[in-house]
Amino acid sequence: MAYGDFVIQKDLSFTINRADIFIIMGGSGCGKSTLLRHLVGLKAPAKGQILYDDQSLWEAAPEDRDRILRNCGVMFQSGALWSSMTLAENVALPLGEYTALSPADIREIVSLKLALVGLAGFEDYYPSEISGGMQKRAGLARAMALDPDILFFDEPSAGLDPVSARLLDDLLLELRDSLGATVVVVTHELASIFAIGSNSVFLDPETKTMIAGGNPNVLLAESDDPRVRKFLTRGKAEA
Numbered sequence: 001m002a003y004g005d006f007v008i009q010k011d012l013s014f015t016i017n018r019a020d021i022f023i024i025m026g027g028s029g030c031g032k033s034t035l036l037r038h039l040v041g042l043k044a045p046a047k048g049q050i051l052y053d054d055q056s057l058w059e060a061a062p063e064d065r066d067r068i069l070r071n072c073g074v075m076f077q078s079g080a081l082w083s084s085m086t087l088a089e090n091v092a093l094p095l096g097e098y099t100a101l102s103p104a105d106i107r108e109i110v111s112l113k114l115a116l117v118g119l120a121g122f123e124d125y126y127p128s129e130i131s132g133g134m135q136k137r138a139g140l141a142r143a144m145a146l147d148p149d150i151l152f153f154d155e156p157s158a159g160l161d162p163v164s165a166r167l168l169d170d171l172l173l174e175l176r177d178s179l180g181a182t183v184v185v186v187t188h189e190l191a192s193i194f195a196i197g198s199n200s201v202f203l204d205p206e207t208k209t210m211i212a213g214g215n216p217n218v219l220l221a222e223s224d225d226p227r228v229r230k231f232l233t234r235g236k237a238e239a
């Protein structure tokens with residue numbers, strides 16, 4: 001991955017399995033968000049492939065690429081919701097754009113999605129009228145509007161208090177379990193990493209490549225790499 005000649009990460013090779021909660025982790029500026037942008041089709045790799053099943057995202061015909069990406073729901077850290085629209089209008093956006101459903105059907109699906117994230121009855125609220133945790137959940141409802149198989153989140157718990165962050169983690173676990181969704185999360189929140197992560201990739205900003213991967217709890221128990229240990233113990237382990 002590179003911006004112009006500036007290489008951000010190289011030699012990345014990892015597999016995200018169905019129903020994983022896959023954590024992209026590593027220190028500030030190592031390229032986590034950049035990796036997410038590559039995975040969801042916003043930025044092309046300087047070299048290499050991103051495969052969905054065995055189809056290359058960046059070499060696929062446009063209609064195949066659209067089909068792959070329609071199966072991906074994305075929730076970015078900032079601007080998750082349009083402030084001038086109600087929650088229902090926000091969640092309805094992708095449905096209006098990508099489906100031929102009637103307004104009545106859209107309204108029904110929107111209510112279902114909001115109920116799924118614990119926001120039944122909040123259809124006509126504006127984002128400014130609800131808490132930060134509820135806004136994140138509404139963003140999640142919108143990411144799920146088109147029933148994607150894979151959900152991507154950039155720093156979902158950023159700006160949330162620990163209790164709201166924990167509730168969001170529980171919700172992600174629940175959605176994975178009930179819908180069989182695959183979840184990919186960029187985060188450096190250790191509590192979240194250990195609570196929800198079943199698989200991971202650990203990016204290192206110095207060597208500009210991945211230096212670990214797998215279940216974060218297993219990494220904590222077994223990794224000998226001082227950089228990984230330091231990160232996972234919040235600096236308590238000897239570097």
Ligand SMILES: Nc1ncnc2c1ncn2[C@@H]1O[C@H](COP(=O)(O)OP(=O)(O)OP(=O)(O)O)[C@@H](O)[C@H]1O
Nearest residue numbers: 003008026027028029030031032033034035186188
């Ligand atoms: N649009 C861009 N153009 C040029 N360089 C960029 C661009 N976006 C990010 N970078 C650089 O790429 C590197 C990785 O950034 P990225 O945001 O992916 O890291 P990150 O691990 O998500 O960081 P953080 O944890 O601080 O959010 C940084 O050095 C950043 O300055």
